[in-house]
Amino acid sequence: MKDLEILLENKLGELARLGKILGENNISLEGGGTFQNEEFCIAHFLVKEPEAAKFALENNGIKVVGVHDVLILKLRQDIPGQLGNFCSKLADGQVNILNQYSDHDNQLIIVVDKPIEGKKIVDHWMETWWGNQDYSI
Structure with missing residues (x-):
């Protein structure tokens, strides 16, 4: 997508x-x-x-x-602060968020200035919070 x-x-x-x-x-x-x-x-x-x-x-x-290109991920709605924590990971990786919104499946959609670096951060985030569930782009 x-x-x-x-x-x-x-x-x-x-x-x-x-x-x-x-x-x-x-x-x-x-x-x-x-x-x-x-x-x-x-x-x-x-x-x-x-x-x-x-x-x-x-x-x-x-x-x-x-x-x-977009980054697609799922935040844990039962844990306050997920958006801030995830966006901090992007900032720490020097990845700037250009646009952010949600899709119809309640997933976070993000357009960033460095999609390859951003994807690595998303993959690590998803593995940390969701285990082996596939939320690939």
Whole structure:
């Protein structure tokens, strides 16, 4: 899966238009959100078919700013402080978080500046907290 970074005009119906375009092209959103920034909205959505989604959106006048690798992990919701502790591990490894949201399976989705280094930290985190469960990208 990949993160699509999309620039939407901040006007009535734009998110509906995006959803309809993707739906008409049989592309499902697996997580994400939009963030208002004056006259624009920055959207980040997790998709299984990033190139097809990018093509469909751009063919309909919606700008896709980027397609990004993601880190996917599960935090222990029964233990307070998991987000802070995990993000500290990334910071200690000199990996900067560019975007963060959740998917529909309550997993943490993170876009970072150093995906290879970030993946090593995720793998170690998952092994430490979840054992042998597979939460690979």
